[in-house]
Amino acid sequence: MANAASDFGKQLVTRTPEVAGGLLRSIVDFALDGGSAFPGAKATAARFLQSRGDREAAIDGLVTYHVGMASAQGFVTSVGGLITLPVGLPANIAGMAVLSVRMIGSIAHLRGYDVSDRRVRAALTLAMLGDDEVRRLVADGRLPTSPLAIATAPMFDPALERLISERVMGSLAGRMGSKHLAVVVVRRIPLVGGGVGAAVDGWLTFGLAGYARREFVARHQTSIPPQ
Template identity: 45%
Template structure:
């Protein structure tokens, strides 16, 4: 393991002390805000319908547009929350993690609605969180039997398992913390230049959002008979 990787791992271990409230409860709150909306933030279902209307009912064009929009949003917040460098890290890391969680949850929820999934269904919400971890982390958890099934299977499971809610939330919180700190703080510490943190934040958050968006679009396939978008979700 290189010096930067070691720095990132060490920093990740310290984040709970810096941001003790970034727990499973924080993940569920971020998901709820992303799905249901809060303040000026519209519910994901409303956004999905608006994007669908803008693309004349073409679901796949809407899916692509949703991913592209959230990549830009993630990059912008990644830049703003990391431009301060080491001096502001105790404040900006929690803000970065929270912002990234809401943006990526909202993107996945919007995609799920476009594909005909019921966002009120707890099974679908668990699938959204599973997508948030990305394919590599999901595969790792499946191999270690820490996750019973991939996102698509979670969303369409015969029954909802309440015990899975907390398990997935904890895993997502850990993954978000490690992702933000491990890939970003190591570079910031290594170079000690504030603007570098902003550039790295923009690139890292934008790229991770793009990858997760593509994974969610691939995993959450159209539901037969789905009616979340008035039946138009089946145009794909």
């Protein structure tokens, strides 16, 4: 597993930005549209809305569900469609990315955003970086604005979409070379590794959920008409 983490970083370094961005877009499309064994963002949001009866309560439920899924062992092997997805990424990273995007997309859908809109998909991709990383990239001038501004932009910008995909893919590579590699090493410790890995994946997912809830405010709270 540690070798897989190292190899992943090397693969991304040697690939062109366009190829790396294309891999990420494949993940985002799969997470939002779903597959035969994996309901997409809209279907997941509808299921929790039906069971909870209220949009914010539904968001609470789907966040809890995705945090649990992120913490669970063997998630990837239970999702048939993901196994056949030709993304060329280590299983844990691909699985976590799919879960994160679907969760963020479900939250956005329940807040009134059209996850089929390419502007919204670009915004959801950017949100995968989390609050601190997005703020840093915007402050450094490496990204122009926030996920909310991208989702509600008057026009779709293909160049910005490519830039976001490349930035997010680069961030995933960096995580594999630092934090995640450390977790992989700890996971090898008997009776400790599995629990630590589950806790870290769950905590990262919970943090992304909080950011998505703050960023994708209900459409009626923005100056842009609902889509």
